[in-house]
Amino acid sequence: MLRLYYNRTTDATQFIRIVDGVNEEGIPITISSPINLNTEYRYGLEFNVNYNPFKWWRLNGNINLFQEQTRGDYTYTDTEGNSITQNFDNDTFTWSSRVASTVNLPGGLDWQTTFMYRGPRNTAQGKILGEPNLNLAFSKDIWKDKATIALNVQDVFNSRK
Template sequence: PTYTNAFDLEYLKRWEKVTLTTSAYYNYSTGVFQFITLETGDFVEIENPDDPDNPVFVPIQVRTPINLATDTRYGMEFTTIYVPKRNWRFTLNFNVFNQQLRGDYTYTNSQEEEITQVFDADNLAWFTRFSAKIPLPGKVDFQANLFYRGPTENAQSLNKGILSTNLAFSKDVIKDKATLSLNVSDLFNSRKRRSETRTDNVFTYSEFQWRERQITLSFLYRFNQKKNQRNGNRRGNGNGEDFEFEGS
């Protein structure tokens, strides 16, 4: 387990159409979970297309999770909610924090060599969310959700920024007994983890994507149930922006 001491000071202010929330926070965690890349000391032989008589020997690496480090974070968060009129709602959230990772790891490779790696890293990280919910002509409800996480860096890897955009349209039909919905998940097909990792002998670029862009059309019909008794069945989209990637 990871243990965290967390302190937060928050300020909330409401106006007629605007709500503003700000907070400052400090977290100190021990035994923080991290993915690290280790060179095993072994090599694999692969074919050299430019010179078939001279193969290339590539170091074998292992990527593994460990409870590596202590993590000190302090930052600020801002959230603004704007409701200009009934059934209209805009929400903007911005979070920025400084992260200090401290930890080292010792292991023995296949050559019986004891290797100690230092994984100290200082990083300024940030992410933002924006959502909008508005009615369109023809009694169509529209919702958009956008999430962007800025690039992050640790002792071995640089993780590039990630953008995710979801859209949803819905309309009640058949005298409000049914709802027709169209959802678009990851509109720009950009919800990918792209990272660069460097060890003593190897530079690696990797790209990982949970799922490509999805478009879903659904039809919901309510038997013996009024519109206001649906208990939130109509959702903006089926995939939230709070996704997690290995080692993030």
């Protein structure tokens, strides 16, 4: 399935970094915190596919190519009492993808592996590198399918630092 989309978000949240004084050794103290900016616009193209090579194995995946535009200013007071306004207008093109594999094992056990990747992107304060992520999950329905026991391992290789 292929779809085009447009999304407008007001009060979009973005993490920013602000230098807030220096420590005893003269090293700058940097604070990272979320702020609500004015508006974020996102438009792009998304492609989804599902494939069942066997009755016991399901695959699905998607790829998303998109343009992101952020608009907004942020005003804060520094350690010396000065009011500082920063502009966070930013335009970037990036992409993301996901591939999920679900295997039905004997005994009613399901094994799911999901690989996700978010491409590199520019921000108003720099660049974020690409972010790979691998998750594993095992689950089993119990009590005549009225409950499920699951074991999840998120970010297997600790790659989303």
